[in-house]
Amino acid sequence: MEQRWGNRVFPVGLYGALVAALCALALPTVTEPAEKVLLGAVGLPLRFWSRLQPVVVEAGALRTEQVAVLQEQLQQRLQSTLVQGAVHLVDPGLRPEVVPVVARRRPGGSGLPSELVLGRRFEELAGCAAFVTSADAMVGFLARPGQAGPADEDASQPARVLMLHHPESLRVAASMQAPTGARPLHLVVEAAASLDPWPLRTSLWDDPYGASRFRDSGAEVRSMRVPEPWGQGMPTDLLVGRARIWGYESGETIGVYVEPAIEPRAISHVVVWRQEPAAVPEGGEAVEPMAAPAPVAVQLLSLPGLDGRRLHASWSRKDRVADGAAVSQGGVCIGTVRTLALGQGLVSAFHATRHSWSLLLLPEEAGQPVLELQGTVEGTVPGGLRIGLGGATTRAARGWLFTGSNGPNCPAGLVLGRVVEAANGHIVIEPEVVDVRAGAVAVAAGGNR
């Protein structure tokens, strides 16, 4: 009787289930397949229901041709934004090449992602200069295969960039404009610790006394050329970031940190600098470019009552759709998919997500540079959808909003909507509405089978 009372008060099986859930969160790769199968089985009635719907292929309010024009404008403006800032600083013998970023990983200084995975293989970037830029800013250095990564990594794998706040990145020599009248201070910029308030810290000042008299944050820190081989060909005057003073409340400076010129979570493209003429690969064979994920047609079913916020997607079981793949129709982003077993997935519409997105903003005003932003949907407000902006770049402008780099299967340049209000720290967009009635067909980025 006592044991029965004990079991009623302390249900061991229930506690076991909670512990198992914690283990699943600690080891997601082990439990993920079982979760996909379970959710796939539960979603089967939705798959059957979806198959009964008539197939509808219809673009949203924005016509496909308009989307194509916008995407073309974005590409052109992005190219000039990213290249023009640095082209006059870099050795004329180097040719710029804009490369997409497909993933960000490994927390570095201040806990921010410090490694960029590029949409090119190491072998494709053979012969490029080691430094990587974005507009007039210094991003980091191209890693060599195996450097700060898996020991068995080879040249056929996606190239990586170690950003300046990566623990194994090279230090860079830099100069900082001192208060009016004083000469620039010279220093070395290196990765800060993950608990530091900013991602980069400074050391080896040529005038430590001068540095200790700094009171105001915001001074530009720019690169300086140093003798080879330590300089890695890095040019002078690339923007490393802005000084951030850390000190006592009374005003005395303890240390000077540097906030990178570009928010690491917002970077969607970088510029690598290729030797001209292009270096001939070993063996003289042309390197095959990295293939983009093949698109897969998926049939959507808006879950009842969820008003397009959450959708069930199904596709032919011969196809493979990758987790986190973008689902789009006519170049307009609907959301991203979480795949389940049996050719199904659950799509979270962009406006219903609460995680961080890398975004690209094409300002309405001609000639304005494309802005790389990091934002999180905060909810609907009168007139649209409010997106909070994070990181260093919180300025914005009216224009068109696109996806940035949100994983290997969520390509940059999908339309999200028109920015109708731009304030410091947030924007409001009129989301581009896609008709996701039952049976609507969209495209998801597939993975390699």
Added chain:
Amino acid sequence: MRWLLWFLLVPQLYLFQCWIGATGLPLFDATVLLCVFLAWFARIGCLPLLLLGAALGRALVDDAGLAVQVLVIGTPTALMVPLRTLVFRRHWVWQGAMAALVAIAVPRLSGLLGAWFAQPSQSAELHGASVLWAALLVPPFLFVLRRMPPLRGFEEDTA
């Protein structure tokens, strides 16, 4: 058969809840209802699998993964189970009060766990009206659903 019905129908309860919400009727919260049922009425030995069925349903309509859903539903349930011996749980006032508490706890837990495990979701937003409706609607809904499959098959024998 009762297990088949549980795993077949309980996930659809979440879709039904969303459909009710879309019609403009007062928001009926399936998570709160299932928490109260699991904690106070379900057979103790069946709780882990019943919890799994409820979590699968919630994972259909929410961004966070299955493990987070197990914790979101299972934590308030585990805290309420000992109250079986302390309160007269069949009284609707207790059920309403507990439903209101769970209606506050579930979004808070969703937010907390979502932030910890990098799985944020919209269900972390707490609406005052949903607490009120949970207190008012969960007892009558529970009264009806406990007399119907699949919940009836798992009700604790109090005789």
